[in-house]
Amino acid sequence: MGKLYKFLKYSFITIWTVFVVAPFLWALTTSFKDFNSVNGGATYIPWVDFEPKLEGWKVLIKSPANGGVDIIEPYFNSLFVTCTASLISIVLGTLSAYALSRFTFKAGFVKNNDITFFFISQRIMPPIVLSIPFFLFLGAIDLLDSLIGLIVVYIVLLMPIAVWIMVDFFNKVPREIDETALIDGCNPYQAFFKVVLPNSVPGLIVAGMFCIIFGWIDFFFAFILTFTEVQLLPVKIVALNSSITPWWSLSASALVSVAPLIIVAFIVERYLSKGNLSGAIK
Amino acid sequence: MNLIAENLSYKPDEQFHLNEVSFNFKKGNIYTILGRTLSGKTTLLKTIAGLLTPDKGEMQFEDKDFLKVPVWERNIAMVYQQFINYPHLNVFENVAFPLKQRKIDNHEINDVVLKSLKSVGLEGYEKRKIQELSGGQQQRVSLARSLVKNAKILLLDEPLVNLDYKLREQLREEFKNIFSQGLSEESIVIFSTTDPREAMELNGEVIVLDEGKVLQVGPAKEIFENPKTLKVAEISNDPPMNILKTNIDSNKIKFEGIEIDIPNHLSNIKDKNFNLGIRASDIELSDKGFEFEVELAEISGSETLLHLTRGSAKIITSIEEVMNFNIHDKVKIDFDINKFYAFEESGILASSPFGGSYV
Numbered sequence: 001m002g003k004l005y006k007f008l009k010y011s012f013i014t015i016w017t018v019f020v021v022a023p024f025l026w027a028l029t030t031s032f033k034d035f036n037s038v039n040g041g042a043t044y045i046p047w048v049d050f051e052p053k054l055e056g057w058k059v060l061i062k063s064p065a066n067g068g069v070d071i072i073e074p075y076f077n078s079l080f081v082t083c084t085a086s087l088i089s090i091v092l093g094t095l096s097a098y099a100l101s102r103f104t105f106k107a108g109f110v111k112n113n114d115i116t117f118f119f120i121s122q123r124i125m126p127p128i129v130l131s132i133p134f135f136l137f138l139g140a141i142d143l144l145d146s147l148i149g150l151i152v153v154y155i156v157l158l159m160p161i162a163v164w165i166m167v168d169f170f171n172k173v174p175r176e177i178d179e180t181a182l183i184d185g186c187n188p189y190q191a192f193f194k195v196v197l198p199n200s201v202p203g204l205i206v207a208g209m210f211c212i213i214f215g216w217i218d219f220f221f222a223f224i225l226t227f228t229e230v231q232l233l234p235v236k237i238v239a240l241n242s243s244i245t246p247w248w249s250l251s252a253s254a255l256v257s258v259a260p261l262i263i264v265a266f267i268v269e270r271y272l273s274k275g276n277l278s279g280a281i282k
Numbered sequence: 283m284n285l286i287a288e289n290l291s292y293k294p295d296e297q298f299h300l301n302e303v304s305f306n307f308k309k310g311n312i313y314t315i316l317g318r319t320l321s322g323k324t325t326l327l328k329t330i331a332g333l334l335t336p337d338k339g340e341m342q343f344e345d346k347d348f349l350k351v352p353v354w355e356r357n358i359a360m361v362y363q364q365f366i367n368y369p370h371l372n373v374f375e376n377v378a379f380p381l382k383q384r385k386i387d388n389h390e391i392n393d394v395v396l397k398s399l400k401s402v403g404l405e406g407y408e409k410r411k412i413q414e415l416s417g418g419q420q421q422r423v424s425l426a427r428s429l430v431k432n433a434k435i436l437l438l439d440e441p442l443v444n445l446d447y448k449l450r451e452q453l454r455e456e457f458k459n460i461f462s463q464g465l466s467e468e469s470i471v472i473f474s475t476t477d478p479r480e481a482m483e484l485n486g487e488v489i490v491l492d493e494g495k496v497l498q499v500g501p502a503k504e505i506f507e508n509p510k511t512l513k514v515a516e517i518s519n520d521p522p523m524n525i526l527k528t529n530i531d532s533n534k535i536k537f538e539g540i541e542i543d544i545p546n547h548l549s550n551i552k553d554k555n556f557n558l559g560i561r562a563s564d565i566e567l568s569d570k571g572f573e574f575e576v577e578l579a580e581i582s583g584s585e586t587l588l589h590l591t592r593g594s595a596k597i598i599t600s601i602e603e604v605m606n607f608n609i610h611d612k613v614k615i616d617f618d619i620n621k622f623y624a625f626e627e628s629g630i631l632a633s634s635p636f637g638g639s640y641v
Contacts, residue, residue, distance in 0.1 A: 179333050
C-alpha cells in the first residue's frame, strides 16, 4: 500500500509538473527564435535545434519609433491598476468581513450570511453579464478609457474575493481574543488593529494574493472598457498580433507579464507555511 | 462600594440564560459560582465583564451604573476556560499588553510583569512564544495577565477545566495561595466552576446557579451541609448525591424491599413519602448490608465508583480503593444512617444531619 501509493503520488506530481511547466518552456524557447526557427516546427534545444536570437526581447525595450512593441507603459498601467484596486479591495473587504464575522445584521429577512452571499454573487455572474452595465455606468460618469474607471471596476470584482476569504478567516479567529482585548482596555477599534489584524496576516496575504492574481490576469474588462488612451498589459500583448504573428516578442512579453505573479507566489508561499494562529486556543 | 446586581435577566432565545439574578459582592472576598454546564455561569461572568448586555436588571459598582460603563473602562480581568492569549505576542508582551494599554512607564511595566510571571511560576519564559507552551503554562500566562492589572473585579471562568488532572490539582493550590497573599482588599474575585470540590476548597461564598437561576447563596460549608433543595444537593456533590424515593411506615424507612430504622435526626419527618439523600462517600461495602446489582464500575484516580441498582432504585457509591467488578455482580452495601438527608417531594430540604431545614 505505502509504496504503491508513493509511486502513484509522485507519478501524478511529475506528470502534473510537466503539464504546468511545458507551456513556459515553449514560451521561453520561442522567445529566442526568429521567423525561420518558428516555422521550422517544434524545436527546443538552442544552438542544436535552432539558432537563438535576442530580437524577441530587444523589441520590448525599444521605443515604438524604432519598431519596439512598447509594453512598458501598459505594464505600469497594469501594475498601478492592479495594486491600487487590490489595496482598496483588501482594506474595504477586511473591514466588511470583520463586521460580518462579529456583528449581527438584520434587515427584514436579510442577515449576515445573505450579505456575504451578496458579495460573492458578484463573482458568480459571468463577466459578460456585467460588461454592459459597467460600460454604460463608466460612460455616464465619464470614466471610460481611464485608469480610475478600471480601478473602480476592479474593486467591484476583487472586493468579493477579499470579503469571502476574510470572513472565513475571521470566523476562525476565536471571538474570545477580541473580548480579551476589550477587557484589557482596548476600545473596539484598538482591539481590531492591535489584536485581530496582527493575527490575521496569513488570511490577508492569501486574500491579497488572489486579488493581485485576478486583477493582473483580467483581459475581458480591460479590453471592453479601454480604447486608445489607456492600455493594460494583457490587451497590449494580444494586440501585438498583426498580419504576421510575432511569436518571439509575444512569448517574451508573456513571460515578462507572468513574472510578478511568480514573485508574489514565492513570497506568499513562505508566509503561508508559517501558520500563526495555533496558540490562540489550545 | 459593592458590586450589586438586581434581577439580571438575559433571554436571547427560548431559554433563560439568566433569570432574575441578584447578588451583592463585597470587596476583598472570593465568590464561587457553582453550576453545571449551560447553567449560565459564563453568561453571568460576561455580563459582569460587560461583554453581554442583559435584557433586564440593574448593576451598580462604586456608585456607578455599571451597565452603562463600556467593557474597556470597567477595570476588570477575566480568565477563560479555553486558554486565551494573544498568539502574535510572546509571553512577556502578553502580560504587558494591558499595562501598555494604560500607557504606564516602560520600567514599571518591566518590573510588574516579571513579578507577575514569577508569581505564576513562569520565570525565564518571557521570550517564549505562546504556541511553544503547554496548556497549563498558557493558562498561567493568562492568569498572570489578569493579575498584573490589579483589576477591581477578577473573573475566572472555569479556569482549570481544560487542564489534566495533575496540573489542575497543582494550579488549584496555587490559586489558593495567590488569592490568600496577593489579593488586595479592594478587589472582588469571582470564580466559576462545575466542580463542587473546587468550590469547597476555595472556601468563599458560593452561589449555586441552575438554568440561569440562583438556587442558594451561602458559605461553602453551609451549601455542603445544608443544601436547600434536591437540585442544590445534586449540583454541589460529585458524584451527585444519591436520591431515593422512600416512604415511612411504623418508624422504618422503606424502599425496594429495604427497611431501615429512622435515625434520630429524621424523626420529625411528617410526610409519608419523601426523598432520601445520601452521599456516595457515605455508603460502604458490607457483608451484612443490602444486596444491589452492579451496573457500572469506573475507576477514577485512587477510588472506584460503583453504579448500583435494586429495582428502580439507582445509587452511586465511591470506594476508597481500586477494585474490579463485573457488570451484574451482586454486592452488599450499608448506608451510614446518620448521614441521611430528607427532602420533601417538592424538593425542599426537610432535615439534614447538620440540623438544617428549609421547611
